[in-house]
Amino acid sequence: MKIRRGTAFLCAGAMILSMVPSTISLQAYDFSDEAAWVAKCSGVQESSQDSAACNAFKEYYQQQQSDLQEQIDAFQNDINDLQDSLDDLESLVAQQQTLIEEVNARIDEKNTAIAEIQSNIAQLEEDIAAKEEEIAQWDAQIKERMVSEQATIGTNMYIDMIMGSKDLQEMMRTMEGLQRITESDEQQISSLAEEKAALDQQKSEQQRLEQDAIDQRAALEEEKQQAEELRESSEQMITMYHQQEAELQSQMRSAQVDLSTVSSNLVSMDTIGDYTPSSSDGWLNPVSGPTSAGTWYYPGGGVHLGVDRAVPIGTPIYAPADGLIVWTANPVPSNSGYLGNWSGYPAGAGNNIAMLVNVGGTTYFVSFSHMSQNGMTVSAGQSVSQGQLLGLTGNAGNSSGPHCHIEIINLGSMSVSEAASQFARTADFAWGCGWSSPATGCDSKGSTPCRERPETLIG
Numbered sequence: 001m002k003i004r005r006g007t008a009f010l011c012a013g014a015m016i017l018s019m020v021p022s023t024i025s026l027q028a029y030d031f032s033d034e035a036a037w038v039a040k041c042s043g044v045q046e047s048s049q050d051s052a053a054c055n056a057f058k059e060y061y062q063q064q065q066s067d068l069q070e071q072i073d074a075f076q077n078d079i080n081d082l083q084d085s086l087d088d089l090e091s092l093v094a095q096q097q098t099l100i101e102e103v104n105a106r107i108d109e110k111n112t113a114i115a116e117i118q119s120n121i122a123q124l125e126e127d128i129a130a131k132e133e134e135i136a137q138w139d140a141q142i143k144e145r146m147v148s149e150q151a152t153i154g155t156n157m158y159i160d161m162i163m164g165s166k167d168l169q170e171m172m173r174t175m176e177g178l179q180r181i182t183e184s185d186e187q188q189i190s191s192l193a194e195e196k197a198a199l200d201q202q203k204s205e206q207q208r209l210e211q212d213a214i215d216q217r218a219a220l221e222e223e224k225q226q227a228e229e230l231r232e233s234s235e236q237m238i239t240m241y242h243q244q245e246a247e248l249q250s251q252m253r254s255a256q257v258d259l260s261t262v263s264s265n266l267v268s269m270d271t272i273g274d275y276t277p278s279s280s281d282g283w284l285n286p287v288s289g290p291t292s293a294g295t296w297y298y299p300g301g302g303v304h305l306g307v308d309r310a311v312p313i314g315t316p317i318y319a320p321a322d323g324l325i326v327w328t329a330n331p332v333p334s335n336s337g338y339l340g341n342w343s344g345y346p347a348g349a350g351n352n353i354a355m356l357v358n359v360g361g362t363t364y365f366v367s368f369s370h371m372s373q374n375g376m377t378v379s380a381g382q383s384v385s386q387g388q389l390l391g392l393t394g395n396a397g398n399s400s401g402p403h404c405h406i407e408i409i410n411l412g413s414m415s416v417s418e419a420a421s422q423f424a425r426t427a428d429f430a431w432g433c434g435w436s437s438p439a440t441g442c443d444s445k446g447s448t449p450c451r452e453r454p455e456t457l458i459g
Contacts, residue, residue: 031060038109042116044205089241090340096234103227110220117213124206131199138192238400239300241339246303250436252347262427267326271381272420279358280321284386285459287317287404295453296438306407307454313402315393317368319384320458323357324416326423328380334372337399346429350397353390356416363414369405370396412448
């Protein structure tokens with residue numbers, strides 16, 4: 001009877017589990033913290049309710065990915081309608097950058113989740129094997145004892161023991177002892193049933209996690225494809241923007257500046273008087289990294305008056321030669337750049353440094369734009385040596401991603417002190433060369449000041 005009661009307990013448990021609804025209402029859960037749910041559901045769940053919640057999250061997560069793909073598909077349609085609208089392009093690129101960050105974050109989540117799932121599956125296999133062995137031993141012990149009891153003390157023997165008591169008090173003690181044996185058996189059978197239920201939950205979790213690992217890998221490949229589609233359309237829109245940017249940039253940067261508003265960033269006349277010019281024999285590459293856009297045009301078209309080094313935020317920038325710092329400014333956060341962000345001076349530079357150097361007897365004006373707000377090690381009026389750390393790269397101002405924009409203007413035979421005095425009076429980063437035409441390049445203009453191609457000097 002006792003074994004049948006234990007079996008009935010397990011059957012009842014199975015019936016209860018079968019009553020859990022197969023379709024879970026997504027509204028029953030708050031999935032706003034997706035990263036926390038990904039981490040939770042990559043682990044082993046202790047109850048069927050928790051497993052059901054993870055299945056609901058999986059459905060929600062798949063729907064989010066489907067919605068994301070619809071947004072990505074819509075971008076291509078939007079691009080075709082934005083040929084002549086800089087404002088709309090800026091807005092769309094900003095939206096797309098947000099989506100790119102979201103997709104990359106989901107890719108990172110999935111890589112972490114897959115590794116966690118595989119680790120948990122391996123641990124589950126060990127736990128299930130150990131629990132199966134424990135249950136088998138426990139089950140065998142209970143059956144062996146009950147068979148032994150039945151053989152030694154049959155049903156009639158129970159009656160004989162009770163009726164053979166000398167008096168009523170002894171009869172009560174005998175019955176109480178038999179009841180304790182019965183209760184002990186029932187407790188052990190109940191505990192055994194609970195262990196078997198826990199084992200079933202572990203096996204169910206193993207199946208869920210194995211399926212999740214398969215689904216996560218498939219979703220990972222899909223999201224990698226999404227990331228590639230976003231990258232391609234983003235590059236297409238940025239190219240369109242650069243093709244139209246020159247005129248707007250020229251207007252923004254040619255506006256007269258009130259020197260009183262930038263005086264704290266400029267070299268002072270007193271400092272200039274104390275500076276002793278020096279000449280370097282050659283150039284040092286100030287930023288190590290690949291070139292994403294050269295001088296005089298962007299790869300897809302559009303005027304570009306310097307060289308862009310595509311490097312991560314925080315990459316060191318070194319002095320390309322001995323010289324004098326004539327400008328430092330770090331008004332905006334290091335990673336605040338986006339197309340159409342005209343913060344900083346000149347407009348769109350974000351955080352920047354400018355210096356004067358003399359190399360081989362020629363004076364040059366060198367500027368670094370879109371820098372990190374933190375990590376600037378120099379100030380206006382300070383003399384520096386070739387190879388000295390100036391600051392760190394960033395993504396600030398009119399920037400579509402982390403990089404350093406470098407411009408070099410050839411000032412000819414002008415001395416460093418004379419050039420510093422002129423810059424202190426005008427704060428003109430273009431030195432009269434303007435902002436919209438490659439015709440001010442030294443290879444075209446034929447006289448100084450003129451713009452150099454930085455990559456021919458610094459590599």
